Amino acid sequence: MYRLCHPGDGEEAPDLPHGIVKRKRTLKRGETLYRAGEPFRNVYAIRYGSVKTSLVTDDGRVQVTGFHIAGELLGLSAIVTGRYNCEAKALEAAGVCEVRFDQFGELSRQLPSLQYQMLQIMSQELLHNQELMLLLGKKNAKERLATYLLNLSQRFEKRACSYTRFNLTMSRSDIGNYLGLAEETVCRIFSLFHEEGLVTTRSRQIQLNDLDRLKAIARG
Amino acid sequence: MYRLCHPGDGEEAPDLPHGIVKRKRTLKRGETLYRAGEPFRNVYAIRYGSVKTSLVTDDGRVQVTGFHIAGELLGLSAIVTGRYNCEAKALEAAGVCEVRFDQFGELSRQLPSLQYQMLQIMSQELLHNQELMLLLGKKNAKERLATYLLNLSQRFEKRACSYTRFNLTMSRSDIGNYLGLAEETVCRIFSLFHEEGLVTTRSRQIQLNDLDRLKAIARG
DNA sequence: AATTAACATTGACATATGTCAACCATTCCG
């Protein structure tokens, strides 16, 4: 499978012409990659670390729209308006490849598979969004959190990371915000899952002890 | 702007080679265009009428994921898996252009703008999904319904239809389902808006009497 | 290492919205 940028420890990805097209960039925890309203120039492939994206409404409410980890692509929803509609912020030290979008047309003539790949990525994101709609529209708090944990788990699995034990780089408040729940509700459900032996949490470290039961909960 | 298929009364769109690439199809009210799990072969451009898409969970819960009107494109989230993940059903008599997806690669070599167009459309959809996340995650019932009505209004406006007076082709139950609300709640809010003179409803006909105030409500 | 700030947890209580039920209005179809 074609990759815009290989996630990993920092070796240069061989797929694209060097230099012009992509540029590496590192972010400290809390640093902003782009803000809502800024002109759209680049998409970003995450090499390592994690990034959250969020929208702000006129009246100041915030909606976290996603958490993104190594191998994922950021900024695609900005294509249509030419401006980023959300802001992207590093949740921990992170590295990204900056890919200039205005060179995409050119690039995909040289590399026809890129076009196909792009459709795949965007389609994947649409699919994910639909699952999220289901979560936000129809699931209760337990189901939401279980679904969330399993989704993270799967994404780590794809990236050859441990999928039963990982670090939640986002705060409870971020999780709640993303899932349409209050921070306190997230805490309570974590405690509940902990009591029932489903997960073991120590601060932001989490271990999933019973994937099957979690799946059953996620389904309802 | 390039169009896959011109919405309207049925004249053949001149943009694409006839025949091979696209085929017209008409649907009666309630008829299914595709079902979840079916192999993905086509995307569909709606020429007239309206279509709803919905997901079903293992335990039988349904989530309406969208309502689609003339000029909009259906099926893009199926690209990545090769199967439709939701089902699409006509809300009223409708006409669509069927566009074979396996000819897209070929086609966009002939018509380079198509590729660009495709990115635009998908990006637009991602953007819309994010607004929906905000709605489902952060807005209360009144805000949701106001947002919904305004969104429909805007889409009709783009298509040169009346944007203050239109027909809701979907049931209250569908609207509620889509917005993460009970059918009864939707009814109550409609009644409330009606009492306050914001809208005039007679069954499924609706007239928006005060867009500005609706906008204020939608924002919170 | 001590101090401070940010984050997490838990309890008590409030409330928006869901659920259940009865009834009314439209639309569909023979």
Add this chain to the structure above:
DNA sequence: CGGAATGGTTGACATATGTCAATGTTAATT
């Protein structure tokens, strides 16, 4: 046209989750 089916409305009441507040814990900073 009439009767049945589907869809819409309203009320009474239940409840999941939010809000507010107090306290504990972890991480950042000097």
